[in-house]
Amino acid sequence: MAPFRAVAVSGATALVWFKRDLRVRDHAPLAEAMRFDNAIGLVVIEPQWLSSPECDPRHVSFLLDCVAGLQRDLASRGLPLLVRTGTMPQVLQTLRQEFPFAHLFSHEETGSAWSYTRDLAVAQWCRSHGVDWTEFPQTGVVRRLASRAGWAARWAQRMNAPEAPAALAFRAPPGLAQTVVPTLFELGLPALSAPLPQGGEQAAWATLNSFLDGRGRDYRRALSSPLTAAEGCSRLSAHLAFGTISMRCVHQATEARIAAGSDPRLAYALRGFASRLRWHCHFMQKLEDEPAIEWRNLARSVDGLRPGDGVHASPVNLAHLQAWCEGRTGYPMVDACMRQLRTTGWLNFRMRAMLVSFAAYHLWLHWREPGLFLARQFLDFEPGIHWSQMQMQSGTTGINTLRIYSPAKQALDHDPLGLYIRQWVPEIGTAAYPAPIVDERAAVAAAKAALYGLRQTRAAHTEADAIQRKHGSRKSGLPPGTRPRSRSGEAAPAGQGQLF
Ligand SMILES: Cc1cc2nc3c(=O)[nH]c(=O)nc-3n(C[C@H](O)[C@H](O)[C@H](O)COP(=O)(O)OP(=O)(O)OC[C@H]3O[C@@H](n4cnc5c(N)ncnc54)[C@H](O)[C@@H]3O)c2cc1C
Numbered sequence: 001m002a003p004f005r006a007v008a009v010s011g012a013t014a015l016v017w018f019k020r021d022l023r024v025r026d027h028a029p030l031a032e033a034m035r036f037d038n039a040i041g042l043v044v045i046e047p048q049w050l051s052s053p054e055c056d057p058r059h060v061s062f063l064l065d066c067v068a069g070l071q072r073d074l075a076s077r078g079l080p081l082l083v084r085t086g087t088m089p090q091v092l093q094t095l096r097q098e099f100p101f102a103h104l105f106s107h108e109e110t111g112s113a114w115s116y117t118r119d120l121a122v123a124q125w126c127r128s129h130g131v132d133w134t135e136f137p138q139t140g141v142v143r144r145l146a147s148r149a150g151w152a153a154r155w156a157q158r159m160n161a162p163e164a165p166a167a168l169a170f171r172a173p174p175g176l177a178q179t180v181v182p183t184l185f186e187l188g189l190p191a192l193s194a195p196l197p198q199g200g201e202q203a204a205w206a207t208l209n210s211f212l213d214g215r216g217r218d219y220r221r222a223l224s225s226p227l228t229a230a231e232g233c234s235r236l237s238a239h240l241a242f243g244t245i246s247m248r249c250v251h252q253a254t255e256a257r258i259a260a261g262s263d264p265r266l267a268y269a270l271r272g273f274a275s276r277l278r279w280h281c282h283f284m285q286k287l288e289d290e291p292a293i294e295w296r297n298l299a300r301s302v303d304g305l306r307p308g309d310g311v312h313a314s315p316v317n318l319a320h321l322q323a324w325c326e327g328r329t330g331y332p333m334v335d336a337c338m339r340q341l342r343t344t345g346w347l348n349f350r351m352r353a354m355l356v357s358f359a360a361y362h363l364w365l366h367w368r369e370p371g372l373f374l375a376r377q378f379l380d381f382e383p384g385i386h387w388s389q390m391q392m393q394s395g396t397t398g399i400n401t402l403r404i405y406s407p408a409k410q411a412l413d414h415d416p417l418g419l420y421i422r423q424w425v426p427e428i429g430t431a432a433y434p435a436p437i438v439d440e441r442a443a444v445a446a447a448k449a450a451l452y453g454l455r456q457t458r459a460a461h462t463e464a465d466a467i468q469r470k471h472g473s474r475k476s477g478l479p480p481g482t483r484p485r486s487r488s489g490e491a492a493p494a495g496q497g498q499l500f
Contacts, residue, residue: 013036015104016039019243022063024201026246028105029134030105031166033103034165038173040095040172041070041074042084045063045182046085047086061196062379069201077168078172080176096129103131103134106136107136108137140282158248163248163252194344199244208234208239211234212270214263214266215232216234220268223350235346237346241379241382254273280385283385284382287387287388294383296309297391298396302398305396308368317363320365320437321365323434324363327342327425331358332411336420336424347378353405356393357393357405361395361443361447362444362447364446371387374386398467404447
């Protein structure tokens with residue numbers, strides 16, 4: 001982490017670039033900028049983001065909501081937050097003509113390929129204009145990580161470190177006009193058809209506090225069923241993705257509540273929640289270490305397995321893909337989940353996994369297109385978690401247990417009275433509801449045969465060992481299915497498919 005400067009830097013202007021860190025509290029770049037004579041905040045709405053296949057107007061709308069709150073909070077501290085549209089180098093160039101700045105501060109980002117390319121362009125622009133760009137970590141993700149050994153201890157060290165100094169007061173350069181946050185309409189985007197949860201730092205803290213104050217008491221039981229998860233899970237994911245609250249603050253507030261020990265049932269629930277915060281960074285680290293998992297199989301031994309991976313000869317079954325995206329597969333639990341997700345932008349973990357398992361095993365679709373579609377639906381889209389999970393649930397990581405979810409069993413276990421299904425698929429039982437688009441038994445049998453066949457090869461075992469060394473967790477307590485295989489590859493529980 002870049003050190004905080006001990007002394008004020010006079011006669012200079014600092015530019016704080018806000019990206020996935022739309023908050024004031026525990027914000028290292030802001031704390032650093034406080035030491036400068038003048039400071040400006042900047043949010044850039046980039047055309048590469050708007051046109052990327054993962055971006056949906058719901059993400060933009062949530063961002064604008066967060067930015068409006070942030071602009072107010074920063075203005076009360078004397079820091080103007082400029083909102084500009086354009087590519088980063090263009091925006092920096094224009095801004096530098098208006099306000100010569102020599103220092104740029106931001107958080108590190110583990111994003112999709114477009115943001116990585118953008119960061120390279122920003123670094124190049126800074127070098128050629130004599131601007132000093134300092135990036136600070138804000139999660140447990142470690143840049144240029146040499147080995148996963150000791151990663152969990154490093155995560156704990158970062159999360160237990162003190163928050164960044166409070167950002168209290170700034171001076172804006174003279175003559176700077178505050179910009180107005182644009183609307184979706186002004187950005188040329190369609191209005192949303194359903195409301196989103198509130199964005200911004202205040203909403204993030206209210207969500208966390210309500211969870212820690214008691215909403216989370218049933219967390220472990222509530223998180224699997226779509227009937228109870230929306231209320232019983234923390235619902236912090238979009239806030240963490242947009243950085244309206246820091247991972248460190250969530251971690252420390254949770255640990256403090258566990259340590260208080262006043263409510264053993266809540267403490268038990270919160271311990272389950274706390275370990276998921278580590279998973280968040282564990283999965284992001286995979287994308288940081290291997291950016292290509294965004295578009296190609298982690299285990300190259302499964303290349304060519306499914307149509308659509310650039311190697312397989314057959315075309316993607318577009319009718320199946322479309323039915324899945326529309327929630328019209330004829331499998332009621334799958335369709336209900338997809339429709340909830342499309343409407344609300346959120347779905348609990350188990351049901352996300354079931355949707356992907358259905359696409360991957362029942363429909364034999366490659367994960368990239370379904371993954372892009374889901375990325376647009378998930379308000380909390382976080383590339384590192386998303387692509388790691390897409391591959392894990394599709395059986396292409398080479399190291400994780402194959403989990404094939406049975407939609408009927410999920411319905412029986414988590415919606416035994418059919419309440420959830422009837423809410424989202426009201427036409428069930430009528431002629432308007434489609435017949436199943438695939439024969440489950442035959443499709444799953446074929447999927448298992450194809451995947452087991454590949455996993456048994458010597459090449460797959462050798463590759464799995466290498467993947468485990470690079471990406472696998474070194475510690476129990478990390479996500480199920482990510483425990484080490486034996487070096488011989490004979491890791492029975494991890495290599496065998498399970499029907500959930
Ligand atoms: C195919 C697939 C794609 C996913 N894509 C995303 C994504 O883009 N963004 C995202 O935040 N989560 C993703 N998840 C993980 C998980 O489903 C969500 O984090 C969770 O449902 C969000 O709701 P919550 O905040 O109430 O979670 P809680 O259960 O309250 O968990 C708290 C936080 O822990 C983290 N977390 C929880 N479960 C996981 C997990 N399995 N892996 C990694 N981190 C986890 C998240 O940051 C979450 O906000 C995905 C899961 C699957 C199966």
